[in-house]
Amino acid sequence: DFNRVPIRNEEEQSKETEHDSDDSSDGDSDCEESSRYINASFITGYWGPKAMIATQGPLQETIADFWQMVFQRKVKVIVMLTELKEGDQELCAQYWGEGKLTYDGIEVQMTDTSCCPSYTIRAFDVTHLKRKETQKVYQYQYHKWSSSGVPENPKDLVNMILNLKEKLPTRPGSEDNKGNRSVPIVIHCGDGSEQTGAFCALMTLLESAEVEEVIDVFQVVKTLRRTRLGMVSSFEQYQFLYDTIANTYPAQNGQIKKNSQQEVKVEFCNEVEKTDQEADLITIDLTSSTPEGNGASEACVDSKAADSTKETESSINGPTTPVLT
Numbered sequence: 001d002f003n004r005v006p007i008r009n010e011e012e013q014s015k016e017t018e019h020d021s022d023d024s025s026d027g028d029s030d031c032e033e034s035s036r037y038i039n040a041s042f043i044t045g046y047w048g049p050k051a052m053i054a055t056q057g058p059l060q061e062t063i064a065d066f067w068q069m070v071f072q073r074k075v076k077v078i079v080m081l082t083e084l085k086e087g088d089q090e091l092c093a094q095y096w097g098e099g100k101l102t103y104d105g106i107e108v109q110m111t112d113t114s115c116c117p118s119y120t121i122r123a124f125d126v127t128h129l130k131r132k133e134t135q136k137v138y139q140y141q142y143h144k145w146s147s148s149g150v151p152e153n154p155k156d157l158v159n160m161i162l163n164l165k166e167k168l169p170t171r172p173g174s175e176d177n178k179g180n181r182s183v184p185i186v187i188h189c190g191d192g193s194e195q196t197g198a199f200c201a202l203m204t205l206l207e208s209a210e211v212e213e214v215i216d217v218f219q220v221v222k223t224l225r226r227t228r229l230g231m232v233s234s235f236e237q238y239q240f241l242y243d244t245i246a247n248t249y250p251a252q253n254g255q256i257k258k259n260s261q262q263e264v265k266v267e268f269c270n271e272v273e274k275t276d277q278e279a280d281l282i283t284i285d286l287t288s289s290t291p292e293g294n295g296a297s298e299a300c301v302d303s304k305a306a307d308s309t310k311e312t313e314s315s316i317n318g319p320t321t322p323v324l325t
Contacts, residue, residue: 005040005053007068038065039192041228042183043200046207052200053183054228056192057082057092064103066095069186070137071106071126076184077164080141081195091147091190096122096139105129118144118156121163138167145195150236154244161203197224197231201241209245217241 038055039062045051053073057080058066070078082091100109105128112123122139140160144152151157168184189195201224205215221238224231232238 004037005042005055005069005073006037007065008072036065038062038069040069040186041192043187043227044223045200046204046211050183051185052203053186054192054196054200054231055186055188057188057190058095060093063093063095064106067103067106067108067126071128071135073183073186074135075137075186076169077167077186078137078139079164079185079187079199080139081145081187081189081199082147083143086147086190092188096124102129116160118142118153119160138164140164145189147190147194150198150240154240154247157199157202158206158244158248161206191230193228193230194233197228197233198237198240200224201232202244205241205245206248209249215245217245 040053040055042050043052043054053069053075055066055069056062069075080092084090084092084094096108096110098110100107102108107125107127107129109125109127110122111125112121114121119140119142122141124137124139125134126137127134140163142151142157142160144156164185187196187199201217201220204220205217208215208220217238221232221241232241
């Protein structure tokens, strides 16, 4: 209960709108006066706390609450990691449809759809009917990940992550110290933990590899498990994170693969039974180019690793040098 996502009453929103600017009207007034909560948790991302929301797939009776949360948190991207059904089991209600649908004063209109081999992108206009405010929201539904396993093709998942990052604000959570005022990305599967946990970890690790050129899988997973139950709960998922990073930034025959433009190294922290002098570091090459495209219909292109020419910065995951745990 310490990490619940509140949904504010309409009266609370109206009062804040009268007294606050647009930038803060939907901020984090996460007080206990909020009347209800959704089965969701704030997740610490690379750039800071509350960078993501992990949530259960909406049920038929919680669709309205889901869209209220999306609007109030000014969400830019929804990541859906499940099908609506798996066999005879319903995993998630269909919380969108053709045309305009209204859920407790929130109007949702799907404006564009684009189908890729492994995922589908949908664009929505989400409008608060009383306040006459509209927000653009993109949904990325990944189709190749069963609830009992790991993605069939991790490369496709990485490409999807690189694509959806184009829809997010630059360095979410750092601009004007307003990281706690909006959550630009919501991730859900069926229960909000299985696929969702591995996805949140992978996004954080990819960002760390890009910016700091070092990753610490153990610390990232440890932080996730503290924020929501069931996150990265199997060895298979844990191994998937290592394998995906290694395949995204490969080494060849023990040698760093050179890029004609630049050479960037990524260091893996071996956090088990090592001392500062014995740290076992694997140095590999990171090649990059930033994907382009803004609309759903333009988004299905093969993405490469994101541009890593940025200046190295520290983060909540630790210093820019390897950390032993």
